[in-house]
Every structure is written in structure tokens, then in C-alpha cells.
Amino acid sequence: MYQTLLKICREDMQNPWVKQILLDILQDPQYSGGFQRAPAAKVNHHAWVGGLLEHVLGLCQLAKSVFPHYPMINPDLVLAGLILHDFGKIEELESERSFDYTDKGRLIGHLIISVEIVIRKAAQIPDFPEKILHHLEHILLSHHGRLDYGSPKRPKTLEALLVHHLDDMDSKIQGFLDLVQREGENDSAWTSHNNRLFERPLYKRTLSDLAESLGGAKAGTSSSSGASASDSQTRANSKAEAKKPLTSSLGEALQKSLNSKP
Numbered sequence: 207m208y209q210t211l212l213k214i215c216r217e218d219m220q221n222p223w224v225k226q227i228l229l230d231i232l233q234d235p236q237y238s239g240g241f242q243r244a245p246a247a248k249v250n251h252h253a254w255v256g257g258l259l260e261h262v263l264g265l266c267q268l269a270k271s272v273f274p275h276y277p278m279i280n281p282d283l284v285l286a287g288l289i290l291h292d293f294g295k296i297e298e299l300e301s302e303r304s305f306d307y308t309d310k311g312r313l314i315g316h317l318i319i320s321v322e323i324v325i326r327k328a329a330q331i332p333d334f335p336e337k338i339l340h341h342l343e344h345i346l347l348s349h350h351g352r353l354d355y356g357s358p359k360r361p362k363t364l365e366a367l368l369v370h371h372l373d374d375m376d377s378k379i380q381g382f383l384d385l386v387q388r389e390g391e392n393d394s395a396w397t398s399h400n401n402r403l404f405e406r407p408l409y410k411r412t413l414s415d416l417a418e419s420l421g422g423a424k425a426g427t428s429s430s431s432g433a434s435a436s437d438s439q440t441r442a443n444s445k446a447e448a449k450k451p452l453t454s455s456l457g458e459a460l461q462k463s464l465n466s467k468p
């Protein structure tokens with residue numbers, strides 16, 4: 207995974223300054239181990255060892271898919287911003303025994319820690335352009351989007367705006383799936399409401415719910431007739447599937463249901 211990230215910097219980034227500072231940071235042994243271990247959050251989303259790297263790689267793929275739609279946006283700054291936006295979490299959160307906040311994390315926070323790292327690295331590169339540094343700093347400082355969410359600046363460039371929205375989307379979608387996964391082992395169709403990310407109960411869709419809403423299509427089967435499998439086995443599979451929370455994508459479930467129509 208780390209090699210994939212380095213490849214994105216080497217092959218997708220055009221600006222030599224952006225490419226160099228990213229590679230200098232990612233290949234620095236002081237940070238590379240921590241960045242591969244860090245969770246993306248304490249609880250809310252991607253809260254597992256290596257979760258931050260997974261989140262960042264997913265964001266880079268998402269960004270590359272929308273670049274053709276926004277040709278006026280600078281892709282190098284967006285990719286650099288996505289890779290570095292939560293970089294400070296390697297020092298904000300523990301990743302060894304628990305994912306608790308460190309003293310530095312509580313006192314300074316990952317936005318400022320990320321900016322400090324970028325400023326230190328830029329200072330080691332002779333003649334690093336101040337303008338690029340300021341745009342990178344702005345993306346990192348504004349990625350939470352709102353002052354009351356910890357950003358001292360709101361996004362004021364197209365690149366910062368895109369980084370904020372992609373990050374917000376990916377953290378919320380994964381946060382939704384993680385919450386449903388955590389609370390999937392009870393009979394309620396709803397999650398608890400006391401989750402910090404959403405502060406409201408979320409509907410835990412099941413395949414049977416979805417099939418019902420689509421007009422009685424069978425869930426958990428790949429064909430409507432079921433002629434090739436024994437009926438009892440098919441019913442057992444359907445029952446097991448129906449009990450599972452839908453942590454797979456809605457698109458996948460829809461596709462299954464559509465396939466099962468005559």
C-alpha cells in the first residue's frame with residue numbers, strides 16, 4: 207500500500223516542488239513507519255491499524271476519478287493535500303496499545319502538527335516556493351471545513367474545497383459502515399443515536415428490507431428460479447443473508463436484487 211502511495215507521487219504529480227516535498231516526507235524514516243500504522247481516527251472511521259493509509263489511498267483514487275470533471279483544479283495540490291491532510295495523526299494518536307490521544311495531540315492537534323511537518327520539510331529544500339507552501343498549508347488548515355470543527359480557516363481555494371468535500375464524504379461513508387458493523391449484532395433496524403460522527407440514529411438496511419422495498423425480489427439469491435439449488439438450502443442462505451447488516455454497498459445489493467427479477 208505504501209508503495210502505491212509513493213507511486214502516485216512519482217507518477218501522477220507533475221510539479222517538481224510538490225513531488226519533492228511529498229516524497230521527502232513520505233520517505234523520512236521518522237514518519238514512514240507511523241504513517242503506515244496510524245488509525246484515521248480514534249473511533250469514528252477507519253479506526254484500525256493502517257486505517258489512515260487506507261483512507262488516504264481511497265481518497266487519492268476518488269480524487270483521480272473526479273479530476274477529468276474539474277479540469278480547472280490543480281491535481282498536484284489536491285493529491286498532496288489529501289495525502290497530508292491528516293498526517294499529524296501519526297503524532298496526535300497512539301497506535302501501539304490503544305488509539306488514545308497523545309499529550310501533543312490534545313495540546314496541538316493534527317492540523318497544526320501536519321503544517322509543522324510541512325514547514326520543516328520545505329525549509330530543508332533550497333528555494334522552495336513560498337506560494338506553494340502557503341497553498342499546501344491552507345489546504346491542511348481548512349480541511350475540516352468549519353471553524354467550529356477545528357479549522358482556523360475555511361476552504362478558500364478550489365483545491366482546498368475539493369479536499370474538504372472528498373475527506374468529508376469518505377470519512378462519513380466509512381463511518382456509517384463501521385457503525386453499522388459495530389452495532390449489527392442486535393435486532394434493531396437502527397443504530398444508537400449517541401455516535402459522535404452523526405449524532406443521530408442510522409438505519410441499518412438489510413438485504414430483506416431492500417428486497418421488500420424493491421417489490422418482493424428475493425434477497426441472497428442470484429437467480430429468481432433457484433432451480434439449480436435445493437429449496438431448503440436456498441431458504442437457509444436467504445435467512446442468513448437477511449440477518450446480515452448491509453455493510454456491502456447499496457449498489458451491490460441492488461444489482462443482486464435486479465438480477466433476481468424474472
Ligand SMILES: [Fe+2]
Binds near residue numbers: 291316349
Ligand atoms: Fe482531519
Ligand SMILES: [Fe+2]
Binds near residue numbers: 246291377
Ligand atoms: Fe481524513
